[in-house]
Amino acid sequence: MPTLFAHKIATLNRRRWLAAAAGLALGLAGLSNANAADDTIKIGILHSLSGTMAISETTLKDVMLMLIDEQNKKGGVLGKKLEAVVVDPASNWPLFAEKARELITKDKVAVVFGCWTSVSRKSVLPVFKELNSILFYPVQYEGEESERNVFYTGAAPNQQAIPAVDYLMKEEKVKRWVLEGTDYVYPRTTNKILEAYLKSKGVAPADIMINYTPFGFSDWQTEVSKIKTFGSAGKKTAVVSTINGDANVPFYKELGNQGIKATDIPVVAFSVGEEELAGIDTKPLVGHLAAWNYFESIKTPANEKFIKEWHAFTKNDKRTTNDPMEAHYIGFNMWVKAVEKVKSTDPDKVIDALPGIETPNLTGGIAKMLPNHHITKPVYIGEIKANGQFDVVWKTPGLVPGDAWSKELEGSKDLIGDWVGKKCGNFNVKTNKCLGSDS
Amino acid sequence: MAANAFDRIRSIVLSVFLTVALTVPALAGAFEDGVAKFANDDFPDTEEAIGLVANSGNPLAFPIISALQDDRLSADPDTKKVYITRQDGKIIDAATGAPVDKLPDNAASVRLNNRLRRSVEAALGSLTLLSPDPAKRIAAARSVFKSHEESALPVVEGALAKETNKAAKDAFAEARAAILLNTSGISDADKLDAIATVKARGDQEALALLTDLSDQSPLVTKAAASAISSIQSRLAVWSAVQNAWYGLSLGSVLLLAAIGLAITFGVMGVINMAHGEMVMLGAYTTFVVQDVIRTNLPGLFDYSLFIAVPLAFLVAGAIGVLIERTIIRFLYGRPLETLLATWGISLVLQQAVRTAFGPTNREVGNPSWMSGAFELGQITITYNRLWILCFTLAVFAILLAMLRYTALGLEMRAVTQNRRMAASMGIATSRVDALTFGLGSGIAGIAGVALSQIDNVSPNLGQSYIIDSFMVVVFGGVGNLWGTLVGAFTLGIANKFLEPVAGAVLGKIAILVLIILFIQKRPRGLFALKGRAVEA
Numbered sequence: 016m017p018t019l020f021a022h023k024i025a026t027l028n029r030r031r032w033l034a035a036a037a038g039l040a041l042g043l044a045g046l047s048n049a050n051a052a053d054d055t056i057k058i059g060i061l062h063s064l065s066g067t068m069a070i071s072e073t074t075l076k077d078v079m080l081m082l083i084d085e086q087n088k089k090g091g092v093l094g095k096k097l098e099a100v101v102v103d104p105a106s107n108w109p110l111f112a113e114k115a116r117e118l119i120t121k122d123k124v125a126v127v128f129g130c131w132t133s134v135s136r137k138s139v140l141p142v143f144k145e146l147n148s149i150l151f152y153p154v155q156y157e158g159e160e161s162e163r164n165v166f167y168t169g170a171a172p173n174q175q176a177i178p179a180v181d182y183l184m185k186e187e188k189v190k191r192w193v194l195e196g197t198d199y200v201y202p203r204t205t206n207k208i209l210e211a212y213l214k215s216k217g218v219a220p221a222d223i224m225i226n227y228t229p230f231g232f233s234d235w236q237t238e239v240s241k242i243k244t245f246g247s248a249g250k251k252t253a254v255v256s257t258i259n260g261d262a263n264v265p266f267y268k269e270l271g272n273q274g275i276k277a278t279d280i281p282v283v284a285f286s287v288g289e290e291e292l293a294g295i296d297t298k299p300l301v302g303h304l305a306a307w308n309y310f311e312s313i314k315t316p317a318n319e320k321f322i323k324e325w326h327a328f329t330k331n332d333k334r335t336t337n338d339p340m341e342a343h344y345i346g347f348n349m350w351v352k353a354v355e356k357v358k359s360t361d362p363d364k365v366i367d368a369l370p371g372i373e374t375p376n377l378t379g380g381i382a383k384m385l386p387n388h389h390i391t392k393p394v395y396i397g398e399i400k401a402n403g404q405f406d407v408v409w410k411t412p413g414l415v416p417g418d419a420w421s422k423e424l425e426g427s428k429d430l431i432g433d434w435v436g437k438k439c440g441n442f443n444v445k446t447n448k449c450l451g452s453d454s
Numbered sequence: 455m456a457a458n459a460f461d462r463i464r465s466i467v468l469s470v471f472l473t474v475a476l477t478v479p480a481l482a483g484a485f486e487d488g489v490a491k492f493a494n495d496d497f498p499d500t501e502e503a504i505g506l507v508a509n510s511g512n513p514l515a516f517p518i519i520s521a522l523q524d525d526r527l528s529a530d531p532d533t534k535k536v537y538i539t540r541q542d543g544k545i546i547d548a549a550t551g552a553p554v555d556k557l558p559d560n561a562a563s564v565r566l567n568n569r570l571r572r573s574v575e576a577a578l579g580s581l582t583l584l585s586p587d588p589a590k591r592i593a594a595a596r597s598v599f600k601s602h603e604e605s606a607l608p609v610v611e612g613a614l615a616k617e618t619n620k621a622a623k624d625a626f627a628e629a630r631a632a633i634l635l636n637t638s639g640i641s642d643a644d645k646l647d648a649i650a651t652v653k654a655r656g657d658q659e660a661l662a663l664l665t666d667l668s669d670q671s672p673l674v675t676k677a678a679a680s681a682i683s684s685i686q687s688r689l690a691v692w693s694a695v696q697n698a699w700y701g702l703s704l705g706s707v708l709l710l711a712a713i714g715l716a717i718t719f720g721v722m723g724v725i726n727m728a729h730g731e732m733v734m735l736g737a738y739t740t741f742v743v744q745d746v747i748r749t750n751l752p753g754l755f756d757y758s759l760f761i762a763v764p765l766a767f768l769v770a771g772a773i774g775v776l777i778e779r780t781i782i783r784f785l786y787g788r789p790l791e792t793l794l795a796t797w798g799i800s801l802v803l804q805q806a807v808r809t810a811f812g813p814t815n816r817e818v819g820n821p822s823w824m825s826g827a828f829e830l831g832q833i834t835i836t837y838n839r840l841w842i843l844c845f846t847l848a849v850f851a852i853l854l855a856m857l858r859y860t861a862l863g864l865e866m867r868a869v870t871q872n873r874r875m876a877a878s879m880g881i882a883t884s885r886v887d888a889l890t891f892g893l894g895s896g897i898a899g900i901a902g903v904a905l906s907q908i909d910n911v912s913p914n915l916g917q918s919y920i921i922d923s924f925m926v927v928v929f930g931g932v933g934n935l936w937g938t939l940v941g942a943f944t945l946g947i948a949n950k951f952l953e954p955v956a957g958a959v960l961g962k963i964a965i966l967v968l969i970i971l972f973i974q975k976r977p978r979g980l981f982a983l984k985g986r987a988v989e990a
Contacts, residue, residue, distance in 0.1 A: 065805050067914050069813040187568060198959050228958040231918040233909045234707065236700040236839070237953045244693075247658035249666030261918075264815060264910035272827050272836040278571045295910075296819050302568045398567060401525060408497070408567040 055098040056091070056360055058083060059118035061129025061139070061150075066106025067231075070260060071339075072131050074290065075153060076101060078340045079128050081328040082347045092354055100124055108138045115139040119146045125360035126151065126350055128343055133157060133200050140165070147362050151350065153342035155285060155307075157204035161387045161419035161432025161440035164362075166349070166369060168342035168382075170308050171389055171417035172208050176255070178394040179283050179306035180209060182409050183253045184216065187281060190250035191222040193242050195258060198227040202257035205285070209255060211423040222250065232262045235269035243273065246280045254282040263291050267300050277302025277398070289335035292403045300399045308378075308392040309341035310405045315379040335403075345382045345390065348374040370435050380414055387432030387440075389417030485510035489518065489549045492536045492564050493529035501570055508577035509605075516581045518548050523574050528561040537561060576601035583609050583626075588619040595625035600659065602632040628655050632663055645674045653681035657832055661685050692832035697950050699833060705946025706843040709939060711905065711919040712926035713850060714898030716938040718774075720927050721870050722890055724782055725789050727796040729923060730916025731803040732774060732895045736766035736902020737911045738807060741816045756821040759903060766899035773803075774895025778888045786887075800916065808913040818906040838907050845904055853897065854935055866890050870933075929969050931979030941980055945969075 060079045062072035083097045091097055100122045104111040111130065118124045119142070126149045130136045133156050143150050143164040155170040183189040192213055196202025206225055213223055224245050226238060246252035258266055263286070270282065276299075283304040289311050292300075311322065321344065326332040353368040354360055369384050376382045376392070383391045391414040397405025419432035420441070429445040431437075439449035488506025491499045504522070507515050517538055521527040526539040527548065536548040537557055545554045566574065579597030582590050583606070591613070598606050610633065614626040631648035634640050640648075652660045664678050664685070711733060718726045740762040747758050754761075777799055785792045820838055827836040857863035868876040869886045877883045902915070909915060930941025945965060952961040976982065 064813075065801075065808065067917075069808060070815065070912055070914070073813040226957065229962055231914070232958060233918060234700075234704050236703065237697070237950055238958060240693075240696060240700075240834075241954065243658060244689075247662040247665075249662045249664075261815075261910055261912060261914060265908055268908060269836075272825070272838065273834050274827060277568050278575060281568050290814055293814055293817065295815075295817065302566075302571055304568075406565055408565075 055096045056093070056354075057098050057100050057122055057124040059115075059122065059124035059127035059129065060099055060101045061104060061111065061115055061118065061127050062131065063106040063135075064101075064103040067261070068106040068131055068135075071290065074334075074337070075128075075131070075339055075343055077329060078325070078343055079347070081325065082344060084328065085324065086347075086351060092351055093358060093360075104129075104135070108132075108134050111135040112138045112142050115142045115150075116146070119143075119148045124148070125354075125362075126365070128153070128346065130154070131339075136165070149350070149362050149365060151343070151346035153339040153346060155338070157201045158208075158417075158419060158421055159204060159424075159427055161389070161434070163366060163388075163434055163440060165388060166346060166384065167389045167417065167419075168346040168349075169339060170392060170394075171419065172205055172421055173418045174308060174392050174394055174415045175285055175306050176205050176209055177212055177423075178411055178415065179285070179304070179396060180212065180255065182304075182306075182396045183255075183281070183283060186409065187253060188251050189253040189281075190218070191245065191248065191252040192218065192224070193245055193252065193254040194223065194225045195238070195242070195254055195256050196225075196227055197232070197257065197259040197262060198229055199259070202227065202259070205257050206255075208421045208423045211425075215423065228258070228262065230259065230262070232258075233265045235266050236273075239266070239269045239273050239275065242280065243275060246275075252280050254280060256282050256284040257286060258284070259286050260291070263287050264295050267295055267303070270303075271296075271299030277304070283396070288337040288339075289404065290337050292399065293335060295403075297399055297403045298401050301401050303399050304408075305397050305399070305405060307338040307395055307397065307405075309336075309338045309376070310395055310397045310407055311336045312397070312400075312404045313378045313395070313407060315377065317375060317379070318377040321377050341377045345374060345376055349382070349384055349390075366434070382414075385416055386435040387417070387419040388434060389419055389432075391416045485512040485515070486549055489536050490534050492522075492527065492548070493531060493534040495529070495531060495562070495565065497565075497567055497570060500564060500566070501573055504570065504573045504577055508581060514548060514551055516578075517546075519574060519577050519581060521548075522564060522566065523571075523578060525563050528557060528563045530558045530561045532560060533558070536564070572601070576603055580606045580609060583613050588622045591617075591619070591622045592625045595622065595629040598629040599625070599632045599663075602629075602636045602663075604633060604637050607633045607637070627651055628660075635663065635667060638669075642671055642673050645670070646677050649674065649677045649681050653685060656685050656688055658689070661689070689832060693954075695831070696833040697954065698947065699835065701947030701950035702943065703839040703843060703946070704950055705943035706839075706846040707905065707908070708922055708926050708946055709850065709942035710842065710846040710901040711898075712923040712930075712938055712942055713846075713853065713935075714894045714896070714901060715923045716927050716930075716935055717853075717894030717897065718891055719924070720933045720935070720938065721866065722887070722894070723789075723870075723932075724786075724891070725793045725796065726782075726894075727793060727920065728777065728800040728803060728916075729796075729895075729898055730918075730920035731800045732770040732898035732916070733902040733905060733919055734807065734911075734913065734916040735770045735773060735803070736762075736899030737818065737906035737909075737915055738811060738816070738902075739766040739769050739899065740903045740906045741811075741818050741911050744818055755819070756823060758819075759821060759824075759907075762903045763900055766903045767896040768899075770899025770902070771892040771896030774898075775888050775892035777895075778891035782891065783884065783887060800920075804913045804916070811913075813913065816911045818911050820907055824907055842904050842907065849897065849900060850935070850939060856893075857935070862886075862889060866893075925966075925969060929972065929979055931981035934979075934981040937979055937981035944980075 060076050062076045063069050064073055064076060080099055083099045086092065087096050100118060102114040102118060104114045115127060118127055128151045130139060130152050131154050136152055139150065140162060148164060150165045151168055152165055153168050155175050158171040194206045194209055196206055210223060228238060242254055281302065281304055283306055285306055287305050288307065322336055325334060325336055349369060349372045352372050352374060353365050357364040357368045370386045371384060373381050373383045378393055380393050393414055394411040395407050396409040397407050400406050420427040420430035422428050429443050430441050431444055432440045433442055437449060441450040443450060484506050488503045488510060491503035507518050518527060521538045529536045537554060538546050538548050540546065545557060546552060547554055575597050579594045579601065582594040585591050598610060610626055610630050614630055617623040617626055628651055631651040634644055634648045652663060661682060664682050667678050714732065715729045718724050718729065743762040743765060744758045747754050781795055782792060785795060824838045824841055827834045857867065865881050865886045868881060869883050873883055926942045926945060927938055929945060931937030949961060949965055952964055956964055
């Protein structure tokens, strides 16, 4: 290696040499800087601040800054101050991987909080595995994954989709189902799970209609009138919406304009929260539903305190709070507890310490990190109110543990994730074998 | 006015009271029990309360139920007292009707869920069947048609007997038919009549009612099946009409988004990737105008769009001129650099808006004349889509007239056809370039005002229209406004006829493939510009 290096140096011309020397000097300076700042623990924040996903992810960056700020006011962690390192992956999936690598290798962060879309999570996964770091992922997702380096603080399908369908079946006596989604991995997997679940509950295939629309779809006239027609077959009909982000506003506007009221055909959404409703006139939408593990309107002392701090931190008392923000709140507190338990930020130690850690959530319950790296969550069904908030009309009796692998799907019903006993993310309980990383 | 309205409501309630009192013997105390149950904040209790109050015949029943529907009914969980906040802001005790100074501090509005909302609608339906306002009677009859509660039959029949308004009479007859069809022990002859009435109505709800029938005699089942198939075939025709309308509407949106590009790209030949951002700036101008109006002059809200249109034109146009003067004019004739530079500008503008207004959606309201829909036969036409179609055609006509009849239009055409000749005739070509680009951008801004009514106002708004806009301009024929018009409507209608068959995703792909094939055959689009147009 040194000879090769010498050879390379020899072949460099003078100007390059200078540049390289300067680079080296800078690098050394950076290194010594890192040493000097050793009394802080760095936390990476990997959320898009520009591009399509900025609409959702910017808020999560802000809430992380707030949580870190609060923790520092309490004296930091292990006697060290926390320092946030914010990068902008600009809604660009390959850039997520690059920025993650930069955070871990260059900034030497102890943990990363980030990602929103599943494709961004899939893109950073190899980086976290290779460099052995920790990612907290705060968004509800399609499941079918349990990785050693990732902690999933959002809902798995059994913590959102299935309870929502149960509610509609029991309370609204829904017999006919429209599964309407944006065309990408989360809606497709969720709908596959829901379809299998509905069929297992005796719903005829003719009573299930599945539609997909492209990202950012804005002309909903045909789709909405299709829903209207499907809903007039005499049986109570509901729409289960996995429509993503931007397409929701024109969808709901069209529903309102075509006069589809929640009393006729209720729509239950998994991606519409307080933030999304902020852009819509909600009066025609009163009664449509959303399933989440947190709503801003839930009255608990912890939640009231959180909202107050949020308003103070953002200096804007109109900023709403939402479910992924609570997920980061839980994830951050879990990480702090784990680090304090093992008195180290070493990823291996923290990863082993996290399962079993319990921390209060904002709705009065206790979130517990499970061996499959998912957490326990309550499930709430909220109805949209005229003021753009949700009114909780139903909740699960207790906390629901997140399933990494869906029990409804043929390929995954025998799998479990267990990073404590089996040290495996996809352990097949039938064959007693770990499938390993290649499947 | 308010007092007058209240008196009228009182008279309705009294008349309902009389009819209900004749048919259902009111239970003493049931009303008070019912009202108290509202305070329990428990959905089953509230449901029971609605039933008790609605059937009590108490004159306060109507105010209570309608307050419940509008979120104006509140209850104090400690004292179990229930209050109505009347539309004029006065507060009364729901159980006694006595005026109250103000709501207790811990009074919270009575909550509803969807099932309760349906009960409320049904209850209100039977309470307003005798309203003096025919529109209200029709609405009430419709909600009875939907709920077909057997208990409403005597009131419906009474109302039907003395109804004089034609539309209301039909609505009552349909409501009666719906009840009869769902009541056991009715003779087949009556049921067949009822099916004929429902069949004559012939819409989706009629179809739903007939499909839902069960446990009928064979004769009735057969009649229902034939009515269903006749309604279905009629609806199929209407659905074709509906697709055509949706196509026109989508076409108008495409045209509106593309029309500015038809100037900057079509006429000037500038590949302007920042075109979508001009649309977005127009939408944000609308937001700012509405925001100012909301806080300062709420009465003007219905006119907000009229104020926003010229402002959006000015804002987007001015930024367009600025971009042309500072960047694009150095890049004429270098399409690749223009493409990259304008792409950069689009990112800069997006991020600037994101920094100024935040990354989340901004609420732009629909003025009252743009909300809602009306029925034309069996299809629903929403006002916002209809107005956007009219608006687009108006913008198109004005632009065409401008190019044809004004001095600036003449200069623009001259410069784009032969720049050097135009310059030697004394036209200040660089000034004309700037104004043309400004015009194209300004029109994109106007498009933003209209699109803010149907899409979300976020920094990403423009991106969703840029591809479609280029598609329309290229398909229609670069440099020809009429081509843009025909191109937009062709694409819109083709898209909407493909969508129900192929689904939204495949439909879009199919359209793209068709356009690619078309361009292979006719590289210059539908209406190729003939003659001596000089390419850059």
